[in-house]
Amino acid sequence: MPAVQETVDRVKSIGVDQYKYGFETKIEVEKAPKGLDESTVRFISAKKNEPEWMLEWRLEAFRRWKTMQEPLWARVRFNPIDYQDLYYFAAPKNAPGPKSLEEVDPQILETYKKLGISLHEQEILAGVSEENRAYSKVAVDAVFDSVSVVTTFKEELKKAGVLFMSISEAIREHPDLVRKYLGSVVPITDNFFATLNSAVFSDGSFVYVPKGVRCPMELSTYFRINEKQTGQFERTLIIADEGAYVSYLEGCTAPSRDENQLHAAVVELVALDNAEIKYSTVQNWYPGDAKGKGGVYNFVTKRGDCRGNGSKISWTQVETGSAITWKYPSCILRGDNSQGEFYSIAISNGHQQVDSGTKMIHLGKNTSSRIISKGIAAGVSQNTYRGQVSAHRKASNARNFTNCDSLLIGDKCGAHTTPYIEAKNSSAVFEHEATTSKISDEMLFYCRQRGLSAEEAVALVVNGFVKDVLQHLPMEFAVEAQKLIAISLEGSVG
Amino acid sequence: MALLEVKNLQARVEDKEILRGLSLAVNAGEVHAIMGPNGSGKSTLSYVLAGKSDYEVTGGTATLEGEDLLSLEPDERAAKGLFLAFQYPIEIPGVASMTFFRTAVNAVRKKRGDEELSTPDFLRFVREKAKELNIDQDMLKRPVNVGFSGGEKKRNEILQMALLEPKMCVLDETDSGLDIDALKIVAEGVNRLRAKNRGFLVITHYQRLLDHIVPDVVHVMAKGKIVRTGGPELAHELEAKGYAAYDNAA
Numbered sequence A: 001m002p003a004v005q006e007t008v009d010r011v012k013s014i015g016v017d018q019y020k021y022g023f024e025t026k027i028e029v030e031k032a033p034k035g036l037d038e039s040t041v042r043f044i045s046a047k048k049n050e051p052e053w054m055l056e057w058r059l060e061a062f063r064r065w066k067t068m069q070e071p072l073w074a075r076v077r078f079n080p081i082d083y084q085d086l087y088y089f090a091a092p093k094n095a096p097g098p099k100s101l102e103e104v105d106p107q108i109l110e111t112y113k114k115l116g117i118s119l120h121e122q123e124i125l126a127g128v129s130e131e132n133r134a135y136s137k138v139a140v141d142a143v144f145d146s147v148s149v150v151t152t153f154k155e156e157l158k159k160a161g162v163l164f165m166s167i168s169e170a171i172r173e174h175p176d177l178v179r180k181y182l183g184s185v186v187p188i189t190d191n192f193f194a195t196l197n198s199a200v201f202s203d204g205s206f207v208y209v210p211k212g213v214r215c216p217m218e219l220s221t222y223f224r225i226n227e228k229q230t231g232q233f234e235r236t237l238i239i240a241d242e243g244a245y246v247s248y249l250e251g252c253t254a255p256s257r258d259e260n261q262l263h264a265a266v267v268e269l270v271a272l273d274n275a276e277i278k279y280s281t282v283q284n285w286y287p288g289d290a291k292g293k294g295g296v297y298n299f300v301t302k303r304g305d306c307r308g309n310g311s312k313i314s315w316t317q318v319e320t321g322s323a324i325t326w327k328y329p330s331c332i333l334r335g336d337n338s339q340g341e342f343y344s345i346a347i348s349n350g351h352q353q354v355d356s357g358t359k360m361i362h363l364g365k366n367t368s369s370r371i372i373s374k375g376i377a378a379g380v381s382q383n384t385y386r387g388q389v390s391a392h393r394k395a396s397n398a399r400n401f402t403n404c405d406s407l408l409i410g411d412k413c414g415a416h417t418t419p420y421i422e423a424k425n426s427s428a429v430f431e432h433e434a435t436t437s438k439i440s441d442e443m444l445f446y447c448r449q450r451g452l453s454a455e456e457a458v459a460l461v462v463n464g465f466v467k468d469v470l471q472h473l474p475m476e477f478a479v480e481a482q483k484l485i486a487i488s489l490e491g492s493v494g
Numbered sequence B: 001m002a003l004l005e006v007k008n009l010q011a012r013v014e015d016k017e018i019l020r021g022l023s024l025a026v027n028a029g030e031v032h033a034i035m036g037p038n039g040s041g042k043s044t045l046s047y048v049l050a051g052k053s054d055y056e057v058t059g060g061t062a063t064l065e066g067e068d069l070l071s072l073e074p075d076e077r078a079a080k081g082l083f084l085a086f087q088y089p090i091e092i093p094g095v096a097s098m099t100f101f102r103t104a105v106n107a108v109r110k111k112r113g114d115e116e117l118s119t120p121d122f123l124r125f126v127r128e129k130a131k132e133l134n135i136d137q138d139m140l141k142r143p144v145n146v147g148f149s150g151g152e153k154k155r156n157e158i159l160q161m162a163l164l165e166p167k168m169c170v171l172d173e174t175d176s177g178l179d180i181d182a183l184k185i186v187a188e189g190v191n192r193l194r195a196k197n198r199g200f201l202v203i204t205h206y207q208r209l210l211d212h213i214v215p216d217v218v219h220v221m222a223k224g225k226i227v228r229t230g231g232p233e234l235a236h237e238l239e240a241k242g243y244a245a246y247d248n249a250a
Helices: A002-013 A038-047 A052-066 A106-114 A121-126 A130-136 A154-160 A167-173 A175-181 A192-200 A441-449 A454-470 A475-488 B042-050 B074-080 B097-111 B119-132 B137-141 B150-164 B180-193 B208-212 B233-241
Strands: A029-031 A090-092 A138-144 A147-151 A163-166 A205-209 A218-224 A235-240 A245-253 A260-263 A266-271 A276-283 A295-306 A312-319 A324-327 A330-333 A339-348 A353-362 A368-377 A382-391 A399-408 A414-423 A429-438 B004-013 B016-026 B031-035 B055-064 B082-085 B092-096 B168-172 B199-204 B217-222 B225-230
Touching: A038 A052, A038 A192, A052 A192, A138 A154, A138 A163, A154 A163, A163 A167, A167 A175, A167 A205, A167 A235, A175 A235, A192 A266, A192 A295, A205 A218, A205 A245, A235 A245, A235 A276, A266 A276, A266 A312, A276 A295, A276 A475, A295 A312, A295 A339, A312 A324, A312 A353, A312 A454, A312 A475, A330 A339, A330 A368, A339 A353, A339 A382, A339 A454, A339 A475, A353 A368, A368 A382, A368 A414, A368 A454, A382 A399, A382 A429, A399 A414, A399 A454, A414 A429, A441 A454, A441 B074, A441 B092, A454 A475, A454 B092, A454 B097, B004 B042, B016 B031, B016 B042, B016 B055, B016 B199, B016 B217, B016 B225, B031 B233, B042 B055, B042 B074, B042 B082, B042 B168, B042 B199, B074 B082, B074 B097, B082 B150, B092 B097, B097 B119, B097 B137, B097 B150, B119 B137, B119 B150, B150 B180, B168 B180, B180 B208, B199 B208, B217 B233, B225 B233
Parallel strands: A138 A218, A205 A235, A218 A245, A235 A266, A245 A276, A260 A295, A266 A295, A276 A312, A295 A324, A295 A330, A312 A339, A324 A353, A330 A353, A339 A368, A353 A382, A368 A399, A382 A414, A399 A429, B031 B199, B031 B217, B082 B168, B168 B199
Antiparallel strands: A029 A090, A138 A147, A163 A205, B004 B016, B004 B055, B217 B225
């Protein structure tokens, strides 16, 4: 298996405790004044030339937020966040909004290039052979701090009728669609972080796939936090109309910094009758240094609404970064015969804390859901799976299968599983399987007796452990994810 | 110079002395058997030679082709040509046997300065060796040792031995848990690997394995030392008289 070898080579080529994406781009930015009050919300809205209704929506969220408390139920510990000590808006100067590639600041293009994300449509096209072309093309929306700097392949997507743009642009150009769906899955009252996001969200991606259209390429958003003390609050809204299909991937990185950066995103997915949305995440925010200093606080609300009959939403996530991860991509199975899936690999090393899982809310008849979660804890990290599976009293024949495995590396980390299962309909069948295992010294010794180094042995065992989930990622990203996993576990065995 | 030379080897686990001055020398082309009662330190010897970290070497030396083994990492010892067939092979869930073999073979080849095998060459190589050992192709696709029967696990060990082409093979109670048919297959596999430039150390409690893998030298081990050394006939004597005589020998 060459991918394993590649993983191993990659691991060897970098030093311990080295976050590859920790560089900073020096670029002139325009920021909102530090702190958060109504004027900040007005500032953001004005910067984006938003219509009045959008400003009102934000202000309502802001007023609501002031009455709310941070949730405390997750198994994560952190120092209080001073919400007045943050910048809520930072935009590269000379970049008022998404535009053509020629106009984008070359330094930003360089940043994405360093991250391995090509924004040049020509380059992407040149890099692949004729027969693979249709599959390898990926349209990218690049979000730099608070704004989307460019969206590629827009014209080509437009031909297919697919709308793919920054949410700011969508608010201006497709207000009817945005008004209809924004906040319809994650309402502004939902939770502390989602409400904060609703007030101050700066940018993110918008996708609309019309009736019966199969989106001709993978869509992707790449989030980069660059500025100091800057929160990133992106908002993503994806709508698949009747019979439509779309596959979407997000990636995230940030520079290495001593202080903690706040990231509070909201993602809403809406699948109408017989539509399918596949949403994949490779999250690699800066996790903090070996002593637990710095790193991104990742408080994210992701929810998909299987609104239509026969609709399907599938979440796949590979979580390797962030000092704190608080994230539960969920599915509301509203339509009859709808399906929800959640495939997750969550890795914690060093001092990272992960509290992640999913919710499958069965409301319609004959709905089914599937959860495969693989948690890997190393170092002194804590890794919690938290999941809820519920069947409404009218949700006859609801089916769920949950498989939740934890792997421990070393003896100072912790893995925790907290499933909530609630069936109000007697025809529901919910299955839950969970295992906890350890990469034992015996296993490592066995591998090493066969010639594998300690790193090679861990990479091999871990790749075996996460295989069931990796296969749900789009091919190109699966290889990336495999490398990322190995790098994240670097130095986890002595 | 002997292929494997162990001199006055002493080792302990936690505070317990297990090897108390063990010496032996295996020449290339020879098969040595070590027999002894339970608790005499036979398995410890195999782990210490392979470099398991639970054991602390407190004295003595062990060399392979004159090179010090004890200062090397376990994977470096493997690359030098030391192979240990485990008494209880470890299960690795989710990792296909074929993937495991390939990773191991290429890791060892790389450390020995050889080219890695291409996929088709590797597959051909494994299939050929598997056939010789009566190993079903299907087994190669299953995760390493997971759900294998006792016999399958041991055959899998011998297959890995064949693939890694070691100089010195240590077999730790390879006969344990095998019925007579499985024992024969495993023994045939080992016999096929006997070669002029290769040595074997066969650790066993019972003589029956030695009916099929006929040793050149038999050692009796008790209380962490070799207490008697002889030819193949010594194994038969032990089978007839038992180990009682050696319980107080050391």
